[in-house]
Amino acid sequence: MSIKPIQIGSLTCIPLHPTFGAEIRGIDFSRPVPDSVIKDVIAAQDRFGVTVYRNTGLDDQSHVAFSYQLGQCEMSPRLQGPNQPPRFSEPELFDASNMDVHGNLIKKDTRRWWFTKGAALWHTDSSFNQWRSKYSLLLAHEIPKKGGDTMYADVRTAYNDLPDSKKAEIEDLVVCHSIWYSRKLAAPHEFGNATEYEMSQKPPAYHKLVQTTADGRKTLFIAAHAEYIVGKPKEEGVKLIDELIQHCTQPKYILSMKWNAPGDLVFWDNRCTMHRATPFSDQIERRDMRRTTVLDDSPSSHGVDPATLKL
Numbered sequence: 674m675s676i677k678p679i680q681i682g683s684l685t686c687i688p689l690h691p692t693f694g695a696e697i698r699g700i701d702f703s704r705p706v707p708d709s710v711i712k713d714v715i716a717a718q719d720r721f722g723v724t725v726y727r728n729t730g731l732d733d734q735s736h737v738a739f740s741y742q743l744g745q746c747e748m749s750p751r752l753q754g755p756n757q758p759p760r761f762s763e764p765e766l767f768d769a770s771n772m773d774v775h776g777n778l779i780k781k782d783t784r785r786w787w788f789t790k791g792a793a794l795w796h797t798d799s800s801f802n803q804w805r806s807k808y809s810l811l812l813a814h815e816i817p818k819k820g821g822d823t824m825y826a827d828v829r830t831a832y833n834d835l836p837d838s839k840k841a842e843i844e845d846l847v848v849c850h851s852i853w854y855s856r857k858l859a860a861p862h863e864f865g866n867a868t869e870y871e872m873s874q875k876p877p878a879y880h881k882l883v884q885t886t887a888d889g890r891k892t893l894f895i896a897a898h899a900e901y902i903v904g905k906p907k908e909e910g911v912k913l914i915d916e917l918i919q920h921c922t923q924p925k926y927i928l929s930m931k932w933n934a935p936g937d938l939v940f941w942d943n944r945c946t947m948h949r950a951t952p953f954s955d956q957i958e959r960r961d962m963r964r965t966t967v968l969d970d971s972p973s974s975h976g977v978d979p980a981t982l983k984l
């Protein structure tokens with residue numbers, strides 16, 4: 674593939690894959706990023722879907738501040754449990770680490786450990802919310818010596834490559850997304866079970882399967898959270914969802930991102946990619962990753978109103 678850099682305004686973009694993903698150079702994160710550069714950041718993001726910024730020097734505060742320059746941020750769910758304070762003071766930061774509040778490793782076979790296993794499934798962040806997310810910005814604070822990479826799938830290209838008959842078949846479908854479904858997939862025993870209270874706090878969300886992205890290309894909005902297809906028998910829907918995820922995650926659509934050092938930031942668009950974490954020695958090494966999530970502001974941001982669906 675050509676790795677010829679592409680210039681977008683003030684930014685130099687080094688492609689990482691033939692169809693998506695780029696490492697971006699030319700930003701100084703030591704001060705607030707000017708609005709003119711933010712425009713270039715978004716243009717690069719729309720084009721590449723996954724953008725990588727190395728050695729940013731960002732900390733919790735500047736990570737959150739930069740995220741707000743891209744849109745309204747989601748408040749993060751707290752996974753630590755009722756008696757544990759969060760690891761960070763910024764409510765926007767999602768804790769994607771394998772550590773507790775004291776910096777100790779999360780022990781194997783605890784409920785929290787099983788919660789982290791969902792990240793190994795191909796997914797898009799927060800698709801289980803009716804107000805879905807636009808971007809995720811994952812910042813490395815501590816990385817393991819081996820493993821713990823993040824893999825991305827180029828869903829726009831995968832959609833484009835589908836046969837026309839399949840595109841016509843799926844054009845108007847609506848998918849139900851539930852966090853409890855993917856939890857159960859990741860932890861198919863009592864650790865995947867949710868309490869009635871938890872389920873009432875996070876009902877499922879409904880989104881169109883085929884969507885149009887910021888650059889006008891069509892894509893699929895699909896993930897491990899996708900539980901069933903509205904109006905189809907459950908088994909048939911699960912089969913179609915599995916088939917589409919398998920199609921989108923063929924090696925030719927995958928970019929594997931290696932984290933080099935603390936300060937690396939990867940910024941992706943959940944509306945046109947899927948991602949998953951790869952294993953590492955999580956009972957030996959710490960992996961401290963913190964994520965902000967920027968809410969979608971496109972016409973499809975709030976999904977399909979369940980009141981309009983025959984459920």
Ligand SMILES: [Fe+2]
Binds near residue numbers: 792796797798948
């Ligand atoms: Fe994720």
